[in-house]
Amino acid sequence: MATTFKTLTNNDITATRTLLHEAIPITGSIVSGTYNLGQTLALGSAQNIKTYSHGMFQSVYDYPYLSSSANHIFDITLGYSNSSKLSGSANTQNAKKINLYNQLAQVLAGYDATGSILKFDEDGNIADGGTKLNECFFLNFSRLLNKDEIKKGSFNLQLGVHADFDQTRATTFDKLITIQDSSGSDGYKVNSPAGEYGILFATGSNDAQGQVVKGAGKATESGLPCGLLFYQAGIAVLSGSVFSDEADGGILHNTAVGTNTIVDGAAATGYNSVTSSNIDTIANGVRNRFYNLSYNNTTELNSTIYFCRANHNDFNYSANPTYLTESKIRVKNVSTDSPVSYITTVGLYSADNELLAVAKLSEPLKKNPETELTLRVRLDY
Numbered sequence: 001m002a003t004t005f006k007t008l009t010n011n012d013i014t015a016t017r018t019l020l021h022e023a024i025p026i027t028g029s030i031v032s033g034t035y036n037l038g039q040t041l042a043l044g045s046a047q048n049i050k051t052y053s054h055g056m057f058q059s060v061y062d063y064p065y066l067s068s069s070a071n072h073i074f075d076i077t078l079g080y081s082n083s084s085k086l087s088g089s090a091n092t093q094n095a096k097k098i099n100l101y102n103q104l105a106q107v108l109a110g111y112d113a114t115g116s117i118l119k120f121d122e123d124g125n126i127a128d129g130g131t132k133l134n135e136c137f138f139l140n141f142s143r144l145l146n147k148d149e150i151k152k153g154s155f156n157l158q159l160g161v162h163a164d165f166d167q168t169r170a171t172t173f174d175k176l177i178t179i180q181d182s183s184g185s186d187g188y189k190v191n192s193p194a195g196e197y198g199i200l201f202a203t204g205s206n207d208a209q210g211q212v213v214k215g216a217g218k219a220t221e222s223g224l225p226c227g228l229l230f231y232q233a234g235i236a237v238l239s240g241s242v243f244s245d246e247a248d249g250g251i252l253h254n255t256a257v258g259t260n261t262i263v264d265g266a267a268a269t270g271y272n273s274v275t276s277s278n279i280d281t282i283a284n285g286v287r288n289r290f291y292n293l294s295y296n297n298t299t300e301l302n303s304t305i306y307f308c309r310a311n312h313n314d315f316n317y318s319a320n321p322t323y324l325t326e327s328k329i330r331v332k333n334v335s336t337d338s339p340v341s342y343i344t345t346v347g348l349y350s351a352d353n354e355l356l357a358v359a360k361l362s363e364p365l366k367k368n369p370e371t372e373l374t375l376r377v378r379l380d381y
Contacts, residue, residue, distance in 0.1 A: 005349060006314060012307045020299040021154075024145050026073060028158075031060055031290040049287070051280050056096055057140075058283045075140040076283045078274065079104065080240075081119055084134040091275045100279075104138055108230055108237070110193045120237055122225050124189040124199055133227070135240035135274065137286055146234035151296035152188055152198060155181045155229055158291040159242060161204075161252055173291050177204040177242065177252070181229045188231070195232030202226040202242060202251055224251045240274065243289075301380055308346050308375040316341055316369055340368040346375055 030048065047064035057077035063070040079101030080086050088094060102117050109118040109126070118126055120133035141150070157180075160173040181188075181198035188198040201223035227238040244250025274282055316339045317323070323330060329339060342364035348357040359377045367373060 004315070004319065005353060006308075006310075008306060008308070012309065014305050014307075016303045016305065018301040018303065020301060021151050021296045022147070022299070023296055024294060026293040028290040028292055030062060030073070031293065032288045055093065055278055055280055056100060057138075058280060058287070060287070071144060072142045073145065074142055076137070076287060077140075077279055078135075078137045078240075078282055078286075080135040080274070081105075081132075083119075086135055086275050088275065092278050096279065097274075100138070101136065104136075104235070104237070108192055108194045108197075108228075108233060108235065120228060122199075122239070124191070124197065124228065126191060133237065133239045136227070137238040137240065137242075139236040139238070141234040141236070143234065145297055147297045147299040149195075149231040149298045149300075150229065150234055151298045152196070152231060153181060153183075153186075154294075154296035155179075155198075155200070155236070156295065157236070157293045160289045160291055161243065175204070176291055177202045179226060179238070179242070180223075182223065192230065194230050194235075197228050197230040199225050200227035200229055200236070200238070204252075226251055243286075303381075304379045306348060306377040306379075308377055310343070310367060310373040310375070312369050312372050315343065315367055318342075338368050338370065340366060343367050343373065343375075346377055348377065348379075 047066070048061040048070070050059040050061065050065045052058075057075045059065070059075050060073045061070040062073055077100055079097045079099070081101050082098050087098060091097070105119060106117045109120055112118055120136060122131040122133055156178065158176050158178050160175065161177055162173065162175045179200050179202050182201045183199060188196045190196055202225075203223035225239075226242050227236060229236050239251075241250040243252070245252040317329075318341045323341075332339065344361055344364045346359040346361070347355050348359075350356055357377075357379060359375075361375075365373060365375075
């Protein structure tokens, strides 16, 4: 136990903040469940896709979810507001779809002055009104992967938007759109109760049938706005328009994907509509459109650094009882020699001298009146 203390002043203490990033690649075969060898390609049959009796969302794992080594990747669900054109009492799970939208909207978008739940806004500018995202798919990423937040500007999702839906066909991913938070690093918004968020933009390439993503109207240099990404919450909100062509109010060029959509209830071979199908069925359809998904997570490392300074006349004696023998300092051969000690440990104490933290040196440091030392102690949290 220490008997001599030295008070640290504000000049002896500083704080730092470090952001560590890790790349998170998620292949489409994991999301769709087709990587499981020996299984059929039937939707919902994959062992790493967990469905629930409540039927409100699906969970995607990197391994069969019953395995002890399985890690939860994300949940997928969908919802629409009660003012959506898709809303109707006769629709399958209509109340659940509205409740899911409202639940996520109140957490991520918040409330207006009247106490009403705000809707997701396409450009993030809630005050100016603008286009609302009334029908949305939600990807809720696991905290295990996100850590403290998704790194701004790193999100990249590729979706297949071919009109035919059949994983055994090579044409399934003939037409891809790429969804990114292109302006996330410097153009993110802060008017959400859940923290910072960015706008997701969709781009696509030309093919023999025409342009995949419509290039007119609301397009920007980054592409067409198609959703929101909440960085700290780890939730991606995708507009239903990512699977609709421009004739139905979506972002896809008519000649690129035909007339088959996933949100307007139109008949489409193997491509289920939001109104007539349950959430699990629609989630299956969306998952199997995943080609690739990647982003970087962020771990925020906060540190407090203490500069423990031992001046020439400080800590030259040891409080260890064995330092003395017969009232004489053991390390002195001649009485006129200067006292000497060896520093092995630094203790940080509270104001009432209670030990809070201990730092061990890799090797003892010799200290005498002819030397001064500054020991840098860092606490990470």
